Amino acid sequence: MHIYLPEIKSKTGEFVEYQFDINLGEYFDDFSDSGNLKLMVSASYSGEEVIIRGNIEASITAVCSRCLEPFSQDLKTDFTEVFTVIKDLTAEDNPEYLAEKVANMLTISGDFFYLDEYVRQLLVLTQEYSPLCKPGCKGICSGCGADLNRSSCSCPDDNDENIDIRLLKLKELISGN
Numbered sequence: 666m667h668i669y670l671p672e673i674k675s676k677t678g679e680f681v682e683y684q685f686d687i688n689l690g691e692y693f694d695d696f697s698d699s700g701n702l703k704l705m706v707s708a709s710y711s712g713e714e715v716i717i718r719g720n721i722e723a724s725i726t727a728v729c730s731r732c733l734e735p736f737s738q739d740l741k742t743d744f745t746e747v748f749t750v751i752k753d754l755t756a757e758d759n760p761e762y763l764a765e766k767v768a769n770m771l772t773i774s775g776d777f778f779y780l781d782e783y784v785r786q787l788l789v790l791t792q793e794y795s796p797l798c799k800p801g802c803k804g805i806c807s808g809c810g811a812d813l814n815r816s817s818c819s820c821p822d823d824n825d826e827n828i829d830i831r832l833l834k835l836k837e838l839i840s841g842n
């Protein structure tokens with residue numbers, strides 16, 4: 666996924682639209698089992714900066730935070746970002762200053778503006794911290810490890826209660842009753 670800078674430079678100040686349809690697994694190691702991604706992006710060159718805005722729609726494989734089963738999850742997000750175009754550097758530029766500048770900014774150099782890493786980070790940020798395969802997923806029994814969506818188990822309903830009872834007994838011992 667890239668934008669050819671001479672193309673948007675030839676239309677300075679205008680937004681040029683691009684669309685990419687990719688298979689996520691072919692692009693990103695960390696989304697290897699995932700589906701497709703659609704990226705719509707408009708890019709505009711101002712002389713020193715490239716502004717991009719658009720949205721992504723992706724189908725990724727997530728792992729349920731309760732039952733640990735993989736499931737397909739749809740992600741959608743809008744974005745707007747400004748990248749600084751780094752021109753040819755002169756000998757007068759202090760290397761330390763330049764290193765800091767590059768580290769603190771989204772930068773582009775050369776004729777091709779690659780969007781891959783930006784899109785990858787956007788996907789990572791858009792993912793839910795604790796995804797659920799379905800609302801109300803029952804998860805895995807903390808006592809015997811059974812997948813409670815598929816079967817029930819014979820563990821007591823609430824393991825917390827067991828702990829409470831043990832703690833109560835401990836309390837009795839400590840207080841000498």
Ligand SMILES: [Zn+2]
Nearest residue numbers: 729732798802
């Ligand atoms: Zn689940």
Ligand SMILES: [Zn+2]
Nearest residue numbers: 806809818820
């Ligand atoms: Zn159980």
